[in-house]
Amino acid sequence: MRKMVAVFVAGLLWPAASPVRAHHAEPLYDMNNPSTVKGEVGKVEWGNPHVYIYLTVKNDRDGADVWALELTSPNSLKHNGWKSDTVKPGDEIACTGGQSKARARTMRCARIELPDGRKLKT
Numbered sequence: 001m002r003k004m005v006a007v008f009v010a011g012l013l014w015p016a017a018s019p020v021r022a023h024h025a026e027p028l029y030d031m032n033n034p035s036t037v038k039g040e041v042g043k044v045e046w047g048n049p050h051v052y053i054y055l056t057v058k059n060d061r062d063g064a065d066v067w068a069l070e071l072t073s074p075n076s077l078k079h080n081g082w083k084s085d086t087v088k089p090g091d092e093i094a095c096t097g098g099q100s101k102a103r104a105r106t107m108r109c110a111r112i113e114l115p116d117g118r119k120l121k122t
Helices: 002-013 015-025 074-079
Strands: 029-045 052-058 064-070 092-100 106-113 119-121
Touching (some): 029 064, 052 092
Parallel strands (some): 064 106
Antiparallel strands (some): 029 052, 092 106, 106 119
């Protein structure tokens, strides 16, 4: 009887876990082939579940593209020495990480090099 109840409860909870599975089930970024983008910070969104930095990067057509850099959660960043103002609009930074598998101008940032040369894990 207990086994039947456990299976029943697991069946009820499985749909509730779907958003988590969808979020982490399929990697969106190619972390096996890291690349680096450098540019000027336009905006920083410090919030859950991920921090985003929008970076203006010069392209080879004498223009610029805006890249969305996804970092971990604010709490994880704080454990790695970050503060909410570590990166500010106008800062020139370099981000190394995995580019979107869809080839969009998005990247899962693993490390950022700050204007003063410090390298912080994200």
